[in-house]
Each structure stands twice: as C-alpha cells, then as structure tokens.
Amino acid sequence: MTALRIGIAGIAIESSTFSPHLTRLDDFTVTRDDALLARYAWLREQRPWCAEVEWVPLLHAVSLPGGAVDPDVYDALEAEIVERAKASGPLDGLFFDIHGAMSVTGRTDAEAGLAAAVRTAVGPDTLISASMDLHGNVSRELASTVDLITCYRMAPHEDAWESRERAARNLVTRLRDGGRPRKAWVQVPVLLPGEKTSTRIEPAKSLYARVPEVEAMPGVLDAAIWVGYAWADEPRCRAAVVVTGDDEATITEQARGLAEAYWKARADFAFVAPTGTLRDCLRSAIDSDARPFLISDSGDNPTAGGAGDVSATLEYLLGIEELRLGKVSAIYASIQDPEAVAAAFAAGEGAEVVLRVGGKIDPNPAGPVTLAGTVQALRRDDPVGGDVAVIRTGGLQVIVTARRKPYHEIRDFTFLGLDPTTTDLVIVKIGYLEPELYDVAADWLLALTPGGVDQDLLRLGHHGVRRPLFPFDTDMPDPDLTPELL
Structure with a gap:
C-alpha cells in the first residue's frame, strides 16, 4: 500500500x-x-x-x-x-x-x-x-x-x-x-x-x-x-x-x-427548556421543591462567545432576601474578573473582602457590582479559568475566575470544594445544559438574560446578515432551495 x-x-x-x-x-x-x-x-x-x-x-x-x-x-x-x-x-x-x-x-x-x-x-x-x-x-x-x-x-x-x-x-x-x-x-x-x-x-x-x-x-x-x-x-x-x-x-x-x-x-x-426573565426564573426556582434547581444565565454564555463578565445576574442575586439570609443556598458559576481574584488571593482564605466584580469588559447593563463576603476557597492554575476564588455571602457562593471559564462538569465544582448536587440553586453562564448538569438537574429553566449571546436575536441589532432571513422576516416567501453542485 x-x-x-x-x-x-x-x-x-x-x-x-x-x-x-x-x-x-x-x-x-x-x-x-x-x-x-x-x-x-x-x-x-x-x-x-x-x-x-x-x-x-x-x-x-x-x-x-x-x-x-x-x-x-x-x-x-x-x-x-x-x-x-x-x-x-x-x-x-x-x-x-x-x-x-x-x-x-x-x-x-x-x-x-x-x-x-x-x-x-x-x-x-x-x-x-x-x-x-x-x-x-x-x-x-x-x-x-x-x-x-x-x-x-x-x-x-x-x-x-x-x-x-x-x-x-x-x-x-x-x-x-x-x-x-x-x-x-x-x-x-x-x-x-x-x-x-x-x-x-x-x-x-x-x-x-x-x-x-x-x-x-x-x-x-x-x-x-x-x-x-x-x-x-x-x-x-x-x-x-x-x-x-x-x-x-x-x-x-x-x-x-x-x-x-x-x-x-x-x-x-x-427553546430546549422553559424560558423566562431572570426574575421569574429565580422566583420559580426558590418556590420549587426540586433540588438542585438549575438556571441558565444564557446571555453571557462563554461557550457561545459571551464576555463572561456581564454582572446583571450577580447584581440581582445579591438582592434576593432568601439568599442574603441563607435560607436558600446557591452557586453562581461564574464571573470573570482577574483584579477581583487577585484581591481575594491577597486577602487569603477566610478573609472578609469587599470587591468590585464584573462589568469591565461588557458593562451592559450593570457595570461592576459590589460583592462583600468571605473568601471561601482559592485555587491556583485552573487549566481554563486560571486563578479562581469562591466568595460566600449569605447562602450564595460566587465563583470568580481570572479567565473566562464555563462550568459544565461536576468536577469543575468539586475542584473548588462545592457540590452542586446538594445545593438548592445552581446558576450557570450557559445555554443548554451539558450532559452531567442535565443529568443532575431536578428542574431547569433558561433565563433570557442580556449579553453578547442574547437569545433574543431581534434585540441584538443584526444589520450585516443577508435578508430576508427568518426569524427577522417572518412573512418572507418560500426560498429557492435548489442545491448547487460544487
């Protein structure tokens, strides 16, 4: 041969x-x-x-x-x-x-x-x-x-x-x-x-x-x-x-x-899962008996191209009374901010910190938000996320990464000492759930949140695509779908 x-x-x-x-x-x-x-x-x-x-x-x-x-x-x-x-x-x-x-x-x-x-x-x-x-x-x-x-x-x-x-x-x-x-x-x-x-x-x-x-x-x-x-x-x-x-x-x-x-x-x-606003999805999850209840923070999904530091969801989570008082436990995975991670490392595990997190690459719509809490865990040299810090405030555990990182597998969490299977709510910057998270989710909602990969295409402002194009032109005539031989 x-x-x-x-x-x-x-x-x-x-x-x-x-x-x-x-x-x-x-x-x-x-x-x-x-x-x-x-x-x-x-x-x-x-x-x-x-x-x-x-x-x-x-x-x-x-x-x-x-x-x-x-x-x-x-x-x-x-x-x-x-x-x-x-x-x-x-x-x-x-x-x-x-x-x-x-x-x-x-x-x-x-x-x-x-x-x-x-x-x-x-x-x-x-x-x-x-x-x-x-x-x-x-x-x-x-x-x-x-x-x-x-x-x-x-x-x-x-x-x-x-x-x-x-x-x-x-x-x-x-x-x-x-x-x-x-x-x-x-x-x-x-x-x-x-x-x-x-x-x-x-x-x-x-x-x-x-x-x-x-x-x-x-x-x-x-x-x-x-x-x-x-x-x-x-x-x-x-x-x-x-x-x-x-x-x-x-x-x-x-x-x-x-x-x-x-x-x-x-x-x-x-949509592959029921959708709603972030507010509605979180309220449904808190009121549900299903645990763990997963919510996709879909608009800033880094595995679709999101900047990974849109802070609107974090800002909203910090204002929820049940989380603030620790009545409900939650993991937020994750938000990128190398400066905040460096400050957490400088403070050390167990320290109380006040950080300005996220909204520095993609400031819409919230900009940096104040995250005050305890440095729960620090990990060096994650192969994707670089240095990673976990900040606990009330019942909320916030994963902050030096580099953008998606959280798809259980080991991504256990590496940080976190267990999504025993946590009430797990909010991930993701679209559809990857297999391991899909398998452990007792219930799941897809939140239509803002960001560079907003699921609502009509509000993004496409102007360079060729028209007519569905769903931008819902009344367009049937196209000629004759294949070309190449």
Missing part, C-alpha cells in the same frame, strides 16, 4: 461580533508537532484505517468561544500554517480542523479566507477535508475551496471527536480509492440560536436522524446540516446543507430534501 502524506491544520473558535471581548493570542491553545498529533485518538490508538499514512502536523489553534479575533493574531496564525504547509513538501491530503464561526475584526468569512490560503499553499491536487461544528457557517466560498466537508450531528456536541474522525477517515478513503467527490450545497435562510436547535428535542432530533440515513445511500459519502451561528453579523450566517458523493442526482435530491425539511420546520424550533 502506497503511503499517504496528510497534513493537519486549523484555527477553531466561535466568535460573537456582539461581544466586546477581543480574542488575543493568549486565549488560544496552539499545538504543533507531536503535541498536535497527540490531539487525536485515532492517531494515538493507531486505528486500522490510519495504516500507511504519514500525518504531518502543521499548526492547530483552538480557543474557548469569545469575541472577534484580533486581526494581527489571526494573520500570524494563518501565516505560520501557510509557511509550515509550504515547507512540509507535497501533501496528498489535508485535514482541516475548524469550528466554522470564527470572526476576525474588520473582516468577513474568516474560514473561507483561511481555506483559500491553505489551498494556495498546498496546491490544487491536495484533497482537503474540513470538520466543523454544526454551529458553523458554510459559505459558497468555503464549500467550494475544500473537497470534503462535514459537521457534528449532536447538540450538545457529544459526537465532536467522532465527527472529526469521520472527516479524517473519509479523506483517507477518498485518497485511497475514490478521488475528488462532488458536493451539493445549499444555504437555508434561517438563523436560530443553538438553544432552539438542540438535537435532544424536535424538530432537530428528527432532522438530524435523517443525516446518517442519507449518508448510507449508494453514491453518497457524507451528509451534514449546519444550524449556523446566530451571534455573528455576517452575510454567511445562516443554516446550510451539504451532501457529498459521486452520484450527482442522489446528492442533489437529498440535499434539497434536507434543506426543505429544515425550512418547513423553521417555526417549530423552540
């Missing part, structure tokens, strides 16, 4: 253009060489389909979602990928590991730009296979530049690594015996937040169940539906369908069928 040479490269981040956070180099984890190869289980475990493949690590950069990327940072990362690709020698293929919703300040369609730069570096004969998040955006420019393209099929993204492996395995298969396939691409003029398109519930559950059925058809290599990314204001932001294969008639028919099904279901998409 002839050995194949396949490069690995990508820049992966989800960027809200409505968040004032600016993503800089220290927000990225950048891997090269052996560290990049170690990122992928199929390489560590030497899966059979990897036999006789020389994997060539170029560069991969991944960041927690945030605001738009500093253009100088993006340019430096792109330049190094291009330089390494040129220096690597001829490549048969390239695995393009991206998110699909990266925004760069002052530019549009960053992934298409990166794909074009990579294509120029590796040449026209190298097959490029892209793996993406289903919340990415697939412009014509991106879809036509790469040769294979796919995305996750689950939200929450429990199949993220499975999807990456599928993209890499399909690339190896086509290099071995298939050649360059065709792609039937079509965008659907619908833009919805992930919290309305979770595959846990209908209609996304049934829509995504059709994807592997299409993939299994003769003449089809892969099928994918992208929801798109709702918190970037660019023309490419909308849903998309791509079906890849060799039978042009089949892939075109199936792409049209998936696109039409998505369009017809547009008004049926609903």
Whole structure:
C-alpha cells in the first residue's frame, strides 16, 4: 500500500461580533508537532484505517468561544500554517480542523479566507477535508475551496471527536480509492440560536436522524446540516446543507430534501427548556421543591462567545432576601474578573473582602457590582479559568475566575470544594445544559438574560446578515432551495 502524506491544520473558535471581548493570542491553545498529533485518538490508538499514512502536523489553534479575533493574531496564525504547509513538501491530503464561526475584526468569512490560503499553499491536487461544528457557517466560498466537508450531528456536541474522525477517515478513503467527490450545497435562510436547535428535542432530533440515513445511500459519502451561528453579523450566517458523493442526482435530491425539511420546520424550533426573565426564573426556582434547581444565565454564555463578565445576574442575586439570609443556598458559576481574584488571593482564605466584580469588559447593563463576603476557597492554575476564588455571602457562593471559564462538569465544582448536587440553586453562564448538569438537574429553566449571546436575536441589532432571513422576516416567501453542485 502506497503511503499517504496528510497534513493537519486549523484555527477553531466561535466568535460573537456582539461581544466586546477581543480574542488575543493568549486565549488560544496552539499545538504543533507531536503535541498536535497527540490531539487525536485515532492517531494515538493507531486505528486500522490510519495504516500507511504519514500525518504531518502543521499548526492547530483552538480557543474557548469569545469575541472577534484580533486581526494581527489571526494573520500570524494563518501565516505560520501557510509557511509550515509550504515547507512540509507535497501533501496528498489535508485535514482541516475548524469550528466554522470564527470572526476576525474588520473582516468577513474568516474560514473561507483561511481555506483559500491553505489551498494556495498546498496546491490544487491536495484533497482537503474540513470538520466543523454544526454551529458553523458554510459559505459558497468555503464549500467550494475544500473537497470534503462535514459537521457534528449532536447538540450538545457529544459526537465532536467522532465527527472529526469521520472527516479524517473519509479523506483517507477518498485518497485511497475514490478521488475528488462532488458536493451539493445549499444555504437555508434561517438563523436560530443553538438553544432552539438542540438535537435532544424536535424538530432537530428528527432532522438530524435523517443525516446518517442519507449518508448510507449508494453514491453518497457524507451528509451534514449546519444550524449556523446566530451571534455573528455576517452575510454567511445562516443554516446550510451539504451532501457529498459521486452520484450527482442522489446528492442533489437529498440535499434539497434536507434543506426543505429544515425550512418547513423553521417555526417549530423552540427553546430546549422553559424560558423566562431572570426574575421569574429565580422566583420559580426558590418556590420549587426540586433540588438542585438549575438556571441558565444564557446571555453571557462563554461557550457561545459571551464576555463572561456581564454582572446583571450577580447584581440581582445579591438582592434576593432568601439568599442574603441563607435560607436558600446557591452557586453562581461564574464571573470573570482577574483584579477581583487577585484581591481575594491577597486577602487569603477566610478573609472578609469587599470587591468590585464584573462589568469591565461588557458593562451592559450593570457595570461592576459590589460583592462583600468571605473568601471561601482559592485555587491556583485552573487549566481554563486560571486563578479562581469562591466568595460566600449569605447562602450564595460566587465563583470568580481570572479567565473566562464555563462550568459544565461536576468536577469543575468539586475542584473548588462545592457540590452542586446538594445545593438548592445552581446558576450557570450557559445555554443548554451539558450532559452531567442535565443529568443532575431536578428542574431547569433558561433565563433570557442580556449579553453578547442574547437569545433574543431581534434585540441584538443584526444589520450585516443577508435578508430576508427568518426569524427577522417572518412573512418572507418560500426560498429557492435548489442545491448547487460544487
């Protein structure tokens, strides 16, 4: 068997253009060489389909979602990928590991730009296979530049690594015996937040169940539906369908069928949990017997691009009598403020402190708020959050982090000496609950709070998206969903 040479490269981040956070180099984890190869289980475990493949690590950069990327940072990362690709020698293929919703300040369609730069570096004969998040955006420019393209099929993204492996395995298969396939691409003029398109519930559950059925058809290599990314204001932001294969008639028919099904279901998409104002959600939780009762502080979710320091929810929590008097226990996870964390560390565990917390990156609508309480716990060097402090005031335990950090797993809390399973209320800066929290929640509400990833898209002020677009134009005519063969 002839050995194949396949490069690995990508820049992966989800960027809200409505968040004032600016993503800089220290927000990225950048891997090269052996560290990049170690990122992928199929390489560590030497899966059979990897036999006789020389994997060539170029560069991969991944960041927690945030605001738009500093253009100088993006340019430096792109330049190094291009330089390494040129220096690597001829490549048969390239695995393009991206998110699909990266925004760069002052530019549009960053992934298409990166794909074009990579294509120029590796040449026209190298097959490029892209793996993406289903919340990415697939412009014509991106879809036509790469040769294979796919995305996750689950939200929450429990199949993220499975999807990456599928993209890499399909690339190896086509290099071995298939050649360059065709792609039937079509965008659907619908833009919805992930919290309305979770595959846990209908209609996304049934829509995504059709994807592997299409993939299994003769003449089809892969099928994918992208929801798109709702918190970037660019023309490419909308849903998309791509079906890849060799039978042009089949892939075109199936792409049209998936696109039409998505369009017809547009008004049926609903939030994954009951919603309400922060005030109403908290009152319902306090009055309920369900424990622990989880509330999503959705508008500043750092895993969707929020700044992580919007302080309106914290300000409201500090004013609730039941929490102030300790009649109800609660954890707030979390709010970013490196200055407040440093002050807590300077004071030490057990000290009484008065801190001005949050509202420094994204001051709307509250600005910094006063948090007076006891330093309950201090932890150094959290891999994501950096230094972390827990401040207790009454029944409320507030997690303050030096760097933005999502709280998705039970161990995120137990690392700090906190137990969400025995706490009355757990308020997390998150949208839909990740699996561990979902499993422990006796009840759950999604609070429609302000921030750079506000679930109420109509109040964010999109002006760069292409119109008409649902839900901004609810009376728009049915679109032409004829796929284009690329």
